[in-house]
Amino acid sequence: xxxxxxxxxxxxxxxxxxxxxxxxxxxxxxxxxxxxxxxxxxxxxxxxxxxxxxxxxxxxxxxxxxxxxxxxxxxxxxxxxxxxxxxxxxxxxxxxxxxxxxxxxxxxxxxxxxxxxxxxxxxxxxxxxxxxxxxxxxxxxxxxxxxxxxxxxxxxxxxxxxxxxxxxxxxxxxxxxxxxxxxxxxxxxxxxxxxxxxxxxxxxxxxxxxxxxxxxxxxxxxxxxxxxxxxxxxxxxxxxxxxxxxxxxxxxxxxxxxxxxxxxxxxxxxxxxxxxxxxxxxxxxxxxxxxxxxxxxxxxxxxxxxxxxxxxxxxxxxxxxxxxxxxxxxxxxxxxxxxxxxxxxxxxxxxxxxxxxxxxxxxxxxxxxxxx
Numbered sequence: 391x392x393x394x395x396x397x398x399x400x401x402x403x404x405x406x407x408x409x410x411x412x413x414x415x416x417x418x419x420x421x422x423x424x425x426x427x428x429x430x431x432x433x434x435x436x437x438x439x440x441x442x443x444x445x446x447x448x449x450x451x452x453x454x455x456x457x458x459x460x461x462x463x464x465x466x467x468x469x470x471x472x473x474x475x476x477x478x479x480x481x482x483x484x485x486x487x488x489x490x491x492x493x494x495x496x497x498x499x500x501x502x503x504x505x506x507x508x509x510x511x512x513x514x515x516x517x518x519x520x521x522x523x524x525x526x527x528x529x530x531x532x533x534x535x536x537x538x539x540x541x542x543x544x545x546x547x548x549x550x551x552x553x554x555x556x557x558x559x560x561x562x563x564x565x566x567x568x569x570x571x572x573x574x575x576x577x578x579x580x581x582x583x584x585x586x587x588x589x590x591x592x593x594x595x596x597x598x599x600x601x602x603x604x605x606x607x608x609x610x611x612x613x614x615x616x617x618x619x620x621x622x623x624x625x626x627x628x629x630x631x632x633x634x635x636x637x638x639x640x641x642x643x644x645x646x647x648x649x650x651x652x653x654x655x656x657x658x659x660x661x662x663x664x665x666x667x668x669x670x671x672x673x674x675x676x677x678x679x680x681x682x683x684x685x686x687x688x689x690x691x692x693x694x695x696x697x698x699x700x701x702x703x704x705x706x707x708x709x710x711x712x713x714x715x716x717x718x719x720x721x722x723x724x725x726x727x728x729x730x731x732x733x734x735x736x737x738x739x740x741x742x743x744x745x746x747x748x749x750x751x752x753x754x755x756x757x758x759x760x761x762x
Contacts, residue, residue, distance in 0.1 A: 438583050439649055444478070444613030445622040446648045448629065458607040459638065467636040471628045473620040479609035481510030481596050485554035487574075488542065504542055508554070510596030510608070520575040523549075530598050532574040535588030536581045548576050552592075556603055572602055614646075623648040656681075656724070657712035665726065679712040680732035685723040691715060704735040 450458055461479045468474065488502035520529040529549065544550060553571045574594065582588055600608035616625050630646040650658075657679050680700070683691060691710070700711055709732050712724075 434583075440622075442582060442584070442587060443649050445616040446614040446626040446629065446646060448612040448614065448633070448646050450607070450610050450612065460607055461609060461612065464612055464633075464638070467638055468629050468632050471625065471632055473617050473625045474614055474629075475617050476615040478512065478613040478615065479596065480611050480613055481599055481603075481605060481608060482610045483508045483510075483554060483599070483603060485552050487550055487552050487592060489544075489548070489550055502542075503553075504538065504590075506538065506590055506592045508552070508599060509591060509593045510599035511593050512596055514593070515577075515595045518575075518577045520577070523573040527572070528598075529573045529575050530594050530602075531577040533578045533580060533593040534576060535591055536579045537585065537589035538592065539576065539579045541589070544576050546576055546579065550574055550576065554603070570602065623650065655713055656715045656717060659717070660712060660726065677711070677729050677732045677736065680709055680728040681712055681715075681724040681726050682728040682731070683708040683710060683722070684725050685721060691717060691722055700732060701736055704732055707731075707735060709735065 448464060450464075461477075465477055468477070485506055485508045486503040487506050488504060514533065515531050518531040520531050523529055532550070532552075534544065539545070542550070550573070551571060552574055553569060555567045555569055557567060580588075596608060599605075614622075614625065614629065616622050626646045626648040633646065700709060704710075709728050711732070
């Protein structure tokens with residue numbers, strides 16, 4: 391008697407085992423289906439992030455004389471690094487956009503202006519005829535995310551104003567801000583699938599944006615596109631080493647980041663920069679990555695409101711956890727080593743407070759209180 395016949399005879403005597411085997415098989419099939427769907431979503435999300443942010447990025451650094459190096463100098467410095475498919479210069483700047491442009495600044499009740507990241511790119515603006523404004527200056531083509539266009543009530547072909555500030559250096563080391571304004575025409579709306587990118591990002595031709603800002607080099611960062619099946623983190627490390635050998639990097643500037651590092655939390659950033667040893671929170675000792683916010687615009691820091699976040703009292707006092715905080719704007723300054731303050735506010739201060747019953751609500755004027 392073969393094993394197959396023995397197994398069949400066994401199942402005939404115990405029919406309940408057949409249902410158990412079918413149930414297990416269905417459960418395993420559902421598990422594989424869920425994992426396949428989740429892996430597909432993860433791959434799509436990663437592809438969306440890397441298409442916008444690049445596989446790695448070089449943040450441009452100033453030379454010792456105070457001038458930025460040209461793009462060709464970076465190309466030459468990383469020419470021997472394997473795995474690089476293309477380098478793409480990009481110019482990032484912050485500004486305000488709206489239908490009325492600078493005229494909205496004089497109206498304190500205006501909701502016309504919206505803060506936006508202005509991104510100068512090389513591709514996607516050929517063939518658009520945008521015309522000139524009343525002063526004879528060219529109107530630049532602009533591409534907006536669908537969320538930003540809907541928030542501002544804009545449609546394809548609408549003209550909007552862009553205002554921003556630049557620093558003018560003066561003798562004696564002084565600098566004064568200068569207001570710049572230009573006109574743009576909305577030529578296209580895009581949907582990247584990422585809410586943040588569709589809501590506060592505007593793309594313009596890089597050379598035209600550089601001319602508008604008076605930028606000498608025309609870029610603030612260089613996107614690295616890597617070859618397929620190449621680890622971007624390894625490429626970023628090799629590029630960083632090549633830039634160090636060329637003397638292009640110094641502490642605080644000119645760093646190279648992979649897309650994971652750039653999109654990661656602040657804990658990953660400070661550990662990579664050597665500002666904080668391997669945090670104990672990665673070994674289960676929570677609050678050891680706490681820091682205090684010293685300075686920064688309200689939109690510079692974004693915190694995850696989940697189980698890893700601190701209590702409201704700590705956030706009001708400016709204490710955050712680096713593992714659940716993300717830098718999303720400029721000017722952010724943090725003081726590390728606030729784990730003691732975080733522990734006091736998260737546990738001791740909250741639990742030492744005596745419970746007091748809440749005040750009863752005010753009785754409505756049209757009803758009797760307390761009720762009969």
